[in-house]
Amino acid sequence: MTNLNSIPRQALHQEVATRLRQRIIEGELAPGAKLNERELSERLQVSRTPLREAVKMLAAEGLVELLPNRGAVVAQMSEQDVIDTFEVIAGLEGMSGELAAKRITEEELAEIRALHFEMLAAHSRRDLPAYYRLNSRIHAQINAAARNPVLTQTWQTVNARLQSLRFRSNLDEGKWQQAVREHDAMVELLAARDASGLRELLVSHLLVKRDAVLELLHSGRLYETRKEES
Amino acid sequence: MTNLNSIPRQALHQEVATRLRQRIIEGELAPGAKLNERELSERLQVSRTPLREAVKMLAAEGLVELLPNRGAVVAQMSEQDVIDTFEVIAGLEGMSGELAAKRITEEELAEIRALHFEMLAAHSRRDLPAYYRLNSRIHAQINAAARNPVLTQTWQTVNARLQSLRFRSNLDEGKWQQAVREHDAMVELLAARDASGLRELLVSHLLVKRDAVLELLHSGRLYETRKEES
């Protein structure tokens, strides 16, 4: 008889990895922050062993950097890193769009349309957090419609590295309106099953987003962006 | 003065990860094979701790699968997984080609041309191992010419999952000649800096490769490809 009482919680190292990932993505653990093992293991109430295993996983995902004999720090992206990462994301989203246009069902399209309208509502209210949330969900749905779990996993991994930047980024009214117009076009291209059109739109859409983030990095000085030399 | 970090060997978990990755990629550790901690730690002369850390990294890379309370096994790909993975690789190589066509220098082009001729020599001699080696190097060089380390890293990670299949795959003369012709065209498109042309060629080139591997999977029955149910 299998136990029904306790929810078979997943392994501790997975749990810890999930929580750390969350905190990095949300920016609570800022880029460059040192991951002190003793401190974190006390905070999370686990021993150092599963904690270290989790950190190694995050390192493989590119979210933290391992410094030999000096522990781990939250990965810090140089401006060039941001440019490169957006370039890859743009390509991956382009792929998603191209495949989604070929494979999307009417139900999925209807759901994306619905999310799109909700997003328009958020824009109308100038509710940036809601807008971002819906925006993320739309992109995730397009990705899902591509029906390629490997693509989804790859996209999520690369995306995670940028999330903390995106969460903080701001939009001037002009950029915001452009983004909304591009989203309009996305829905139309999806409905028309225009694979290459959607691919191109998504690529340029992401490059616009990249420029917005870069602008923020330049002016806002969110945090240090220099990587230490090898 | 920074140390030339040559002799001070890298951390054990990195070392172990490298060696296990190697053995998985080369097929020495076959898909589905169980990674017994005691056995491996004895074989590699390390304790279980760094071994487990290495395994967690490989899991994050998608090379091994973690089974809760039952250890880790070398990742096994279903036929659908192979299809999906090749689809992603095709997109990533397409990206590489597109960017490489825009950014490649004459020196890099000359090197690729040289490798291409060496590959023609290997084809002429029907030396399949040498052909594959050179083929890999050409694709890696194109990727490098794209000048995007994030793209390179992503590509390598996804590629690693397929390497063991590719190493074993065979080519009938027709497919081989087609591949060689496509490689000819690649060099020409690179020389002409035809970004979108090269992208499209690389995508279709990879899809041909995919079909070759799938054929092998069907007929050859290399090893079991079914994933166990959850």
Place this chain on the structure above:
DNA sequence: CAAAAGTATTTTGTATGCAAAACTAGGAAT
């Protein structure tokens, strides 16, 4: 006082120990 040197403390990296879960195998009951 500043720089250097030496010492103490912290932190990381690896090994080992221990408990719980998963296998194995040998019967007992049907």
Place this chain on the structure above:
DNA sequence: ATTCCTAGTTTTGCATACAAAATACTTTTG
């Protein structure tokens, strides 16, 4: 014989212990 149970063994997962490296601190010396 097949299924079920149970005791013994193995294996995994986590915690802890110990050694080496790095950092912080103090003292010494110019």
